[in-house]
Amino acid sequence: MTFKTLDQANLQDQRALVRVDFNVPMADGRVTDDTRLKAALPTIEKLRKGGAKVILLAHFDRPKGKRVPEMSLKPVVEPLAKLLGAPVGFADDCIGEAAKAAVEAMAPGDVLLLENVRYHAGEEANDPELAKALAANGDLYVNDAFSAAHRAHASTEALARVLPAYAGEQMRRELEALDAALGNPKRPVLGIVGGSKVSTKLDLLNNLVGKLDKLAIGGGMANTFLAAQGIDVGASLCEHDLADTARQIIATAKEKGCELLLPIDVVTAEKVEPGVSSTVRELDAIGAQDRILDAGPKTLARLIAAMDASATLVWNGPLGVFEVPPFDKATVESAHHAAKLAKSGALVAVAGGGDTVAALNVAGVTGDFTFVSTAGGAFLEWMEGKVLPGVAALTR
Template sequence: MHNIHYIDQAKLDGSIRVLLRVDFNITLSPHNEIGDDARIRAALPTIEYILQHPQVTLIIMSHLGRPKGKEDRYSMKPVRDRLASLLPPGYSVVLVEDIESAKTALVHQDKTVYLLGNLRFWEGEKTGDPAFAQTLASLGDIYVNDAFGASHRPDASIVGIPKLLPSYAGLLMKKEIEHIDNAVSHPAHPVVAIIGGIKVTTKLALLKKLTDIADTLIVGGGLATVFLKAAGYEVGKSVLVAEEVPLAQEFLVFAKKHNTHLLLPDDVVVGDPADEHTGGAVKLVAEVGASDMILDIGPETQAKMGTVLSDAKTIIWNGPVGYMENLQYRRGTDYLYYAIAQNRQALSIVGGGDTLSAISKKEYLDHITHISTGGGAMLEYIEKGTLPGIEALKDAA
């Protein structure tokens, strides 16, 4: 599998320092409260595996948000507190804010885990600076990448450190690769893929890749608007990049040649995105007027998509199909979620924070085969079959 080694293949004997890159890029409220700790919990199997070796010093690192310099609101303190509450009894988490002087602070103590300050407080992280990678590498003896959701980025902590230390993938990375490979490389048919988003330009290569895999391709959100325009329908004031329409027209022909059914809406919900009370009006796509704005799929489209999903054996889903910022226009996304959850025979993979946050109720998440911690990373992995972070681990152990 990609010619990389995993942490459960490493010798964790003696007093070695393990530098673990995770993806703790969680959403914080204005009061610095954690809304969803799923990404922290997803890394626990790797963390707990390493902690089974009591002589090892575990040093965890992650980025958080998009800070401009060192901003207090992007401190890792809330992450430290939540992680400490999830570790086995008796363990503490020590936050070491200053990475450049961290080496003297990282001494082995029983039942102590170290968490470095936000990697993006240092400019060298995003620029892939070899000097910053060297600074990080000097803190450990071996490196583990368990940050699947960040491995599509060529950051210093992702691609730089494996050039300097024996390097392994974590157990979450292993799980992500196995599940996505199963869905893409040897899928059971029928295969249904649902892709949301806005720009065709950024998704065109992925959509073409999916025609090799999917029997039915469902496009939602702004993507659906572009394809409706390409098919000759009026889309009114809906979000649309006019330059993308010719690309969508080309893809309509491409999908037909590859015998992939591109399922577009028959009816839509139009309305005011700022109106949080009325929920808009349902119109057939042929009835959309010049002053209308498409914000969700309609009930007939929901039913048609639901039928396709109920017969699927493999389902890949990334991105909401409606205007998720307004609860009134999440009904289509919720319907697809319930349809996927009700199909207990299918292998289902759902990816991306936007997808999960667009779902109003989470009680059926355990009916999904695999919930990926990566949105962009999952899509890039499907498209290219690898990621920069995975490539960096090859032959690095």
């Protein structure tokens, strides 16, 4: 991937239009989780240090092209200023006189947040006219919102074609990590794909079997693969109508030289409740009322051995119902082992997706992985091999 970084830009006195992801959780008009604000700090600080005027573009929620007061970005100003340790200005619109006047009043090093770009219908329509109106207040464009890069919107795609475009620090880290995981990885490469349904990850599985050396499938989706091979999965979650699809993926993996690691033993219970009585079952001993809720100890041991034999790991989705102990064991122990290998430098471990991040947080190892992407949809589409418009616009 060839994209320009801020190290290649002349920043002094430049008006830098920076697309960030400030679509943060809020309650009663207050930010309840500042993770995404913190993610933008390295880019903002680099621009300030370089003498740029930092003008932040972002969306919040889905106002559908209308001005919805409850979807204003104004509540972000105070927590962002606190994190920066510097004042943050606010303009009541992202284009027009309000934005123009606020930008003209800026000095190098100042930070300004513009109002929700989705107040304009042209944002989600990727309208080139809105992009030109946004560009009127900038000399260069910086995209630091990988999590919004799978959408071809005016502030993520069209604007990058109007002004000189650069990747922000968070975007750069994300793209470099993803390239290290699948684009140009150290081999052997192991993938872990879990979650409840095969139907939501067909594109992902079909892409990965052509890129990985080994692919471990866990969670509810593994039941569909087991059933497709004639194994009785009892009362487990299973998409029986996708048996042919599962068999086709198994055949494609064999053809491409990707070893599929399906469960060889499982943990079952009749109910999904914390502390419920559970049993380890061999695949030929699953009862009619049994529900498969986690990978068994033999499956876990084989996965850990596969990690030890790999140079790169890419992970999306839990191996069991990790939210309900004791069915978190395979996910948590796998996460601990991957984190230990990553910390020692023996494994490049990249993970992403909402449930995956939550599972790694439960295991307490998020900080020990090589990289953990919080960009749910964009991370998944990248793993599916799809072109992300916001990234493509930076690599022209």
